[in-house]
Amino acid sequence: MRNSRVIKLLSALLLFSFTIISCGEDPVSSNEDPPVLPEFENVEPDLSYFTDNPPQNSNSNYSQAYGYGVAIGGITSFAQIYTSSFTTATSEDASFEDGQWVWEYTYSYQGESASVSLIAEESDGFINWEMTWTIDSQEFSLENYTILEGRVATDGSSGNWTFNNLNSETNTEEPFLVTEWSVSGENNFESETDYYQDGSVVTSYTFTQNSNEFTVTYSDVDSESDITVFWDNEAGTGYYQSGSDSANRLCWDDTYQDVTCSSVGY
Incomplete structure (x- = not known):
């Protein structure tokens, strides 16, 4: 696909940095330093509970929950390709122009070239x-293709990001991944993410962390009901649930074995 070619081309140019030219003028003085470059740590939910504990039984309750955890991680991992564009930017390269901080770079290799403009x-x-x-x-x-855009609260409490894909027919950007998040105190986090194909939402999920308790609610256009996965990373227990009826919960204990939900307090 053409958009894959776009991503691969610029990613290669960015990662290997064959020729790097800063296109901005000498940094213009400002009363403040440029903002800290975003790290996108809130784009990818913390799924280490699953990645650190692969299932031993493919037919277990935990295995079903694990599959959804891996799927969500796969969706958000695409953001890493986009955010690799930030690896070269430094505060020293920023210019202050008309109330905006601007980073500009040009990359070239074997007759192909790409330029990146980042504005804050x-x-x-x-x-x-x-x-x-x-x-x-x-x-x-491509000219002035907006690959990503978003905003982050200056106190770090909330933000949103839109990662775009290239529509090969119109040669314009369209949403690929849209996520919004908020933080309320230590170890309390919530995010909502939509995954798009051909301009339409095909998968949505919410992710919440309340101290050591995590919940993911997963919705897919091809699914008849939502899926909820809950886990407690201190107790090691959790459940998988289809639909809104708690009678449909399938639970596991701290050894990832199937158990009745009442035995683990769910």
């Missing part, structure tokens, strides 16, 4: 971010 602007307690790509290759060209 503070407004109403948030830092608004936008990254655009311009690509010139033997196969196609």
Whole structure:
């Protein structure tokens, strides 16, 4: 697919950094330092409970929950490809222009070139971010393609990101992954994420952490009912539930063996 080619081309140029040219003017003085570059740690939910404990029995309750955990992790891992664009940016390269912080880079290799423009602007307690790509290759060209955009509260309490794909028919961007998150105190986190295909939402999930308790609610256009997965990473127990009826819960204990839900307090 063309959008895959776009991602692969720029990712290769970014990761290997064959030729790097800072396109901005000398940094313009400002009363403040440029904002800290986002790390996107809130895009990917903490699924270490599953990744650290692969199921031993493919037919177990835990195995069913594990499958959804891996699927959600696979969706959000795509963000790493996009955010690799930030690996070269440093505070020293930022220029302050018309109330905005601007980072600009150009990459070239074997006749193909790509440029990255990253803009940050503070407004109403948030830092608004936008990254655009311009690509010139033997196969196609893109100009000012918005690969991602979003905003983060200056106190780090909330934010949202939209990761875009290329529509090969219109040569314009369209949402690929849209996520919104908030933090309320230590180890209390909530996010809502939509995954798009061909301009329409096909998968949605919410992820919440309340201290040591985690809940994921997963919705898919091809599924008749929502799926809920809950786990307690201190007790080691959890359950998988189809639909809203708690009678449909399938539970496991701290050895990941099937048990009655009442025996583990669910």
